[in-house]
Amino acid sequence: MAPADGGGEQPHKAHRQHKSGAKARKKKGKGGGGDDEGGEKKNPKAFAFQSAAKAKRLQARSAEIEQRRLHVPIMDRSIGEPPPFVVVVQGPPQVGKSLLIKCLVKHYTKQNLSEVRGPITVVSGKSRRVQFLECPNDINGMIDAAKIADLALLLIDGSYGFEMDTFEFLNIMQVHGFPKVMGVLTHLDKFKDVKKLRKTKQRLKHRFWAEIKEGAKLFYLSGLIHGKYTKREVHNLARFISVIKPIPLSWRMAHPYLLVDRFEDVTPPESVRLNRKCDRKITLYGYLRGCNMKRGTKVHITGAGDFILSGVTSLADPCPLPSAAKKRGLRDKEKLFYAPMSGLGDLLYDTDAVYININPHLVQFSKIDENDAPKKQGKGQDVGVTLVKTLQNPRYSLNEKLDQSFINLFGRKPAVQSEDISASQNDQGDANILEQEDGNNISNANTLDSSEHSYSECSSDSEYDNDEATQQNDHKVDLREEVEICNGRLRRKAVSANFKDDDDDEGAEEDDIDSENSGDDQLSEGSVDDSEEALDSDDETENNSKWKESLLARTLSRRSANLMQLVYGQVSKKPDSITSEGKDSSAEESSDEDFFVPKGQKKQAKNESTSFDDMDAEDYSKFIKAELRDWSDEDLIKSIRDRFVTGNWSKAALRGQEMNENDEDDEEVDGDFEDLETGEVHTSNAYETTAGNGGTRKQGDLAMEERRLKKLALKAKFDAEYPFLYFQWGITFMLKEEIEIRKQMNISELNDLDEDTRVEIEGFRTGSYIRLEIHGVPFELVEYFDPCHPILVGGIGLGEENTGYMQASLKRHRWHRKVLKTKDPIIVSIGWRRFQTTPVYAIEDRNGRHRMLKYTPEHMHCFAMFWGPLAPPKSGVLAVQHLSNSQVPFRITATGFVQEFNNTARIMKKIKLTGVPCKIFKKTALVKGMFTSDLEVARFEGAAIRTVSGIRGQVKKAAKIEPGDMPRRKGESTEGIARCTFEDRILMSDIVFMRAWVNVEVPTYCNLVTTALQPRDETWQGMRTTAELRRAHNIPIPHNKDSVYKPIERKVRKFNPIEIPAKLQHLLPFKSKPKDMPKHRKTPVENRVPVLMQPNEKKTHAAIQQLRLLKHEKARKKKLQDEKKKKAYEAEKAKSELLTKKRQREERRVRYREEDKQKKRTRR
The missing domain is CATH 2.40.10.190 (translation elongation factor selb, chain A, domain 4)
Known part of the structure; x- marks a missing residue:
């Protein structure tokens, strides 16, 4: 808006800095105007501690923090790409688990998920995949999900509070390794009062901290918009998930296991037709986790039993990571996801077929008649769409097409038809060789850095140490249950007596909310493109090579001539060192394509290729001092003297001819290569000429060795002068270095072996997608298969398939209502297995004897000896009594760990x-x-x-x-x-x-829990306790008269008095003499003298009695009158006091109102 006078620009209000206040003092402290400012930075010794005790406390605190940070290094035996990161979404019914998974899948893949069934794998970054799993609400599914979870998202209904399912799942995870945990509050849009919402958040947050650890992340989902969570909140949650790293758990690292994401029954149909209940042959698919799996390994399918693998096959990854090219974002076509149980996923790989699934609602192909005109194809029509359309042409059979087809085995070589290929190729991986891409990949210039680097600051909020989390579990929190029916569903609300609404903490909560909101604001500052940044990129596949060639041709035709490029040639994008690294990284993927490819052709193809990533190239105008040559050397000056005007130009011409001859030789010999079929090695002339300079190279090697020895001597001298640094850092670094050396040695030992021999020795590597074939499976597993319940296949270690006596340290859970009785059946979860057994409880005496206990003690551990499949020591033990979902009280009965196992019971x-x-x-x-x-x-x-x-x-x-x-x-x-x-x-x-x-004889009873061999809605029923049988059959408790406590009646024993002879009494001192005085005997009644009154005495006595009676009657009446007066007085006094209180209350109101007005006036 123009000013009123119509001239010049509109004057804006100038910024006025704070001259007083907190901000002004802060800026004044930051500025370095005077000499006194920043003195602590200039001379820190002058501001050191004046007290030695304070300095000692600070030093001790720093040492404790540093030692708490250090952990015992664990060897990571995984090689290659890691398996997907398992995220288990758990919560009570109707809390929003499926909706959260759908929103996260939509965020990662831009695909709408209609139904959540089974594991869902998505690519979330360049080197990271996430596998979502919805945890069922029954206790069996919760136990299986806790054993495989890398991160658990605990969904909590904020409008209702904590339910028992959440605390039960937390206790299950604590026993089976305790992975990363993050809480998510939902249904917060039901709060209309902001103050009540703030206090509810505070109460739930502190209760959540008490169960896990102080500072555990609790995420808030404010509400729904059009039936979905807001994109910004889902985006922030995905960023927190992206920075969480899995915890290496000892049980998982020592056992191979996989989460089944695909289940198939391959039993011959004829066998099923003849006998429907025959044993089946099934195949299970999934990513291998834990450690390597060998062929013939015995595995346990949770809820089904132990089986021996009939076959193990490694398949192509259905949801691969992006390629090794350096790009900064994922395109939409590279955002892959794999969910076969949910009916999503483009390809399903198998040993005998590849299944292509296309949603008919999204893509509808129609044949083009010969008479019809061909339709115009779009700009970016996918090659996969063209392939599917060509498959619909029934002109030739599939075998004829295969005979006439060709496969480009090596890049830039003539195509080889299928007739020329030997029929002896049985390896499955040889059929999937991909064509090498020509030129550089076109990267999206709008993509940004990955979220794992740009959002590293968020990791401190979401990551926490597992050791600290286990220490926080010692808090004793009284928990009681409130059972109510809400929306037609029985809900078990967990009410804690130690956490109540406190008005005094409201101010502290406001600070917490402000800090959390500020953190959310920082997370939401990024643009919408940041969601692409959180998803890392990969390379283009071979399907895009054709349209890229046309795109490159059009781009080259549009580009104007570059004068610098015409004169000086194409400038390489990166220095030689970086280019060599890129070659080494890409050599692993396209090793088959590099056969018989000479060096000359590689350089020529590299020069001919066009790159559009030069905008990110290094600035070569900047000279690095380390790369400059020392021109003071006379030999180096002589080598370039002929290149100037004053030099000999004839030598330069001869040198140019030699270079041309070398180029021609390079074109003919095509560099160095090795014929892998004949074993002959071809060497170029350039290498032969340079090989003659061995003396110079040896001198350089000697100089490098001398420098290395000097560094080692200097390091040893430093370690000798500062030995305390060795104790602080040296041990940890030495352990890490030793572990890394051992790992590299193990890898190098098997590098020279072929793939089949290597698999036989070390097994299939973790992270690979494998297919397990199992024979002799009960038909119930196939008939009652439910994809909503996870199927966990775990490998059984050496000795774990045997059964015997196990001794465990067990403690009854503090929230379980009843004590446990010896030989009452309980269901135990140890390792991968769940079985029912009858334990015998005991406690150790001082002499080492194990004494049997009839009941478990209160608030302390005891021994439990039971019979079952053996498990290694330190394995977690979880005990429950019932598997019913309708059970109202806390279902976790006891927790503990295995101490030892042997063949005898010593109770x-x-x-x-x-x-x-x-x-x-x-x-x-x-x-x-x-x-x-x-x-x-x-x-x-x-x-x-x-x-x-x-x-x-x-x-x-x-x-x-x-x-x-x-x-x-x-x-x-x-x-x-x-x-x-x-x-x-x-x-x-x-x-x-x-x-x-x-x-005491321990019963040898072990009954495997087979929940997968029955319908999921039915409750597995094992052995029942004696009390349950009596209750079911209405049998009274047997009465044993010897067990009844009777009142003890004992006769009082009478002791005769001690009689001391009279002579002895005279000899005794006075202190020891008996001092019993003889009792005064009363005169008998018959010996008493009777007293008879005279007539006048009788009259006098009667008169006195009458007067006494009148006196008592007057006193009684007076007392009654006094009581009536007192009651009337007290009633009158109560009325007056009530009026006085009302008057004083009004006076106080008036006084407070006046004082408040006075304060407001003074503030103004």
Whole structure:
């Protein structure tokens, strides 16, 4: 808008800097105007600690932080491309799991997912793939998902709160390795009050921190827009997922396993027709994880059992990573995804076929008649579309087409028809050789850096240490349950007594919300193109080579002549060192295409190719000092003297002719190459001429060796002067270096072997997509297969297929309601297996004896001995009693770990044998009722016994029956009477008992949980407890009269008084003499003298009684009147106090209102 006077530009308001306040002080502190400013930076020693104790505390704190950061290095045995990163989305029903997966898949692939079924693999970057898996709501699916998860997204209904499913899944993950965890709050759009939303976020966040660790990431999804989460929030969540790195877990690294993403039944149809319940042959597909898998490995299919692999085959990756070319973004066509169970994915690879799936709603092909005019093709029509259309032409059969087709085995060589190819090629990988691309790849100039580099700052918010997370689990939180029916569904709400709404923490929460919002704002500053940045790029495939050639031709025709290029030639894009690296990186993928390709043709093709990436080339106008030559050397000056006007031009002409001859030789010989069929090596002349300069090269090698020795000596001198740095850093670095050297040695040992021999020795590598063939599978696994439940196939290690006794350290979960009883069946999850067993609980005494416990102790660990498939020590143990989803209380019964396994059970139980004496001698007695035979007496000879009164004794031997010792009762046994000796004489009323220990037999019961062999909606039922059987059959608890606690009635023993003779009393001192005074005996009634009153005395006594009665009656009436007056007074007083309180309340309101107005006036 023009100014009013119509001249010049509109004047804008000038910026006025803060002269006072926090910002002004901050800017003043940052500025370096005076000499006093920045003194701490100029001379840090002057601002050091003045207190030695404070400096010591800071040093100790720094050392603790550094030591906490260090971890024991673990060898990464994976080679090549890593398997996809598994993200498990878990939460209660109707919390938004499927919707979140659909939104993330839409973000990565720009594809709409209609239904989430099974694992979904997407390419999220240049070197990263993500595999999403929705966790089922039953306990079996939660256990299987926790065993394979690299990252768990815990979805929480913010409007309802935490449910028991979330805490159950957290405890399952803690037992099976505890991967990375991130919470996601949903349904936040149901809050209408902002203050209530803020307090709810604070309460849920602190409860989430108490269960995992302080600072655990809790992501917020504000609400839905058109039935989906907002793109910005999904984008931010995808960025957090992209920076999380998986934790190397010991169990997974030691066992091969795969998550099945494709399931097929390959049983012959005729066998199924004859017998529907026959054993099936199935094939399972998935990415291999953990460690290498060898052929013939025994595997366990969760919920089905153990099987031996009939065949293992490595297939082409259905969702490959982008190529090795350096590009900065992924195109839409390179954003691959693979979800065969969900009905998505373009190609399905198999050993005998390749299946092409095309959605008919998106692409509809129609044949072109011969009479019709051909339609105009679009600019960017895909080669794959053309191939599919040509397949629809039925003019020739498929075999005829294969006979007439050709395959370009080597780049830039004549095509070889299928007739010329030998029929002995049985290797599957030889049929999929791709054509090498000509020229450089065209990269998208609008793509930006990958999110893994640009968003590295976000990693501190989302990544956290697993060791710290395990320490935070020791918080004791009282948890109670509230069961209610909401929207027709039974919901188990987890209510914590330690976390309540606190008004005092509102201010702190506002700071947290501000910091979190600022973090979200930083995440959302990027443009929409940042979503492409988070998705890394790959190279073009061979299908794009044809349209690229036409595109290059059109581009060259449009370009104007470049004068500098015509005069000085094509400038290479990168220096030789970088170009050599690019060749080495691409040599792995196209090694077959480089056969018989001479060096001259490579250089010629490189010069003829056109590159559009010169905008990112290095600036060659900048001279690097290290690359400049020393022109003070006279020999170097003489070598270029003939190139100037003052030199000899005839020598230069001869040198030019020699160069032309060398070029011609290069064109004929085409550089150095090796004929792999004959083994003959062809060497160029240039190499032969340079080979003669061996002396110069040796001198250079000697100089390099001398410099290396000097560096080693200098390093040794530094280590000797500063030995403390070695202890801080040297050990960790040495371990890492040793592990890396060992890994490279293992790799180099197998480099010289061919692929088949290498697979036989080391097995199939992790990250490869393999096909498992298993025979003899029950038909129920195929019939009741449900893709919504994950199928986990885990390899069984050496010795794990055997069964035996295992001793585990077990602790009842603090949220489980009842204690556990010995020999009650429980379902145990150890390793890949789940089975039902009957444990025997015990505790270790001081002497090392394992004493049996009838019930598990409170708040402490105990031993559990049970029978089952063996597992290595330190394996996690998870125990549940029921698998039903309708169970209201907390389903996790106990947690622990395996301590050892052996073939014997060493648990003992204490027993007491009682008996009574039948004949007593001086210090010897015959005891009966303790043993049943003389053989038992002989077994316990020398055993210690004692009486109830505390007299100790010992069993001697079996007693001989004498004529006077014959049994008095009919049917009483004459054997089992033991002769015992005591330290004092016992009485006939004494009870003699003996303590003994006996071994407890552990039941050899193990029942595998086969949930995959029945419908998923049915609950697996194993052995039931005694209480459940009584409840089911309405059987009362048996009454044992010996087990009933009866009141003990004992007669009071009366002791006779001690009588001291009179002579002895006179001799005793006064302190020891008896001082019992004789009691005064009352006069008997019959000896008392009766008193008779006279008539006048009777009248007087009667009058006094009447007066006393009147007095009592007056006092009673007066008391009643006083009570009535007191009640009336108290009522009147209460009324007056109520009026006084009202008046004072109004006075305070008026006073506070006036004070508030006064404060507002002063603020203005």
